[in-house]
Amino acid sequence: MNIPIKIKRGRGRPKKSVINPPEQNIVETPEEPIIKKVRKVNPEPVAKQTRKLNRWVEHCAEVKNRKENVGKSYREILKIAKLDYHK
Secondary structure: OOOOHHHHHHOOOOOOOOOOOOOOOOOOOOOOOOOOOOOOOOOOOOOOOOOOOOHHHHHHHHHHOOHHHOOOOHHHHHHHHHHHOOO
16 A cells, blocks of 8 residues: 655654754843752651561460470461460
8 A cells, every 4th residue: 555755754753953043042141150959967866667576476486496496397387376376
């Protein structure tokens, strides 16, 4: 399907003009003093909030550290921890 160039150019973005480029206006501006920005330093560092630990995870870690549970898998630790956990 051959579409003539004149019709193609009618659609979409127009072609840039090369014949008469627009004149650029040069405006002289008076020299202004350069303003330096001063960084503000926070006098007191902001402390991050500590994450609240999950009670269940704490309990599992406690059960894991017992003498009778040394060397057991995490899956076994969860089964033991389930028996004596109270909300």
